Amino acid sequence: MLKKLTFLSFAILILTIQIEAAEQLTNASVINMIKIGLNEEIIITKIKSSVCDFDTSDKALLDLQSNGISMNIIKTMIEKSAAVPVAKPETGIPAVLQMNQGEMFFMVKSELKK
Numbered sequence: 001m002l003k004k005l006t007f008l009s010f011a012i013l014i015l016t017i018q019i020e021a022a023e024q025l026t027n028a029s030v031i032n033m034i035k036i037g038l039n040e041e042i043i044i045t046k047i048k049s050s051v052c053d054f055d056t057s058d059k060a061l062l063d064l065q066s067n068g069i070s071m072n073i074i075k076t077m078i079e080k081s082a083a084v085p086v087a088k089p090e091t092g093i094p095a096v097l098q099m100n101q102g103e104m105f106f107m108v109k110s111e112l113k114k
Contacts, residue, residue, distance in 0.1 A: 025052045027060055030077065031067045044076045054081045 025047060033043050054060075054077045064074050 023050065025050045025054070027055050027064060027077075030054075030069060030073060031064070034068055034073075040070055040073060043073055047073070047076050047080055052077070052080050054078075056081050 030043060030047070033046070056078050061074060064077070
């Protein structure tokens with residue numbers, strides 16, 4: 001019985017991770033939302049409430065603009081990308097990153113010394 005519960009818990013965890021990964025917004029996601037005709041306000045709300053992995057390099061920003069993405073949406077994408085603080089790696093102290101409401105991601109720098 002314990003083995004079945006452990007397996008079931010593990011299966012649910014894997015499924016949850018896969019679903020969350022599938023819902024991650026990218027530049028292509030935003031371009032697709034514009035192409036299907038979603039309203040700017042809806043897209044901005046979706047960006048603010050989602051896990052995002054935006055490319056905000058100069059080239060990517062030009063690509064977004066050439067695909068009809070408004071300045072308000074691009075600004076929101078940049079703000080969302082900048083909202084995840086980066087810990088100083090030399091401290092070795094765990095960094096806590098706020099991802100979405102209630103979700104926390106912990107990152108610890110590990111060093112192997114010879």
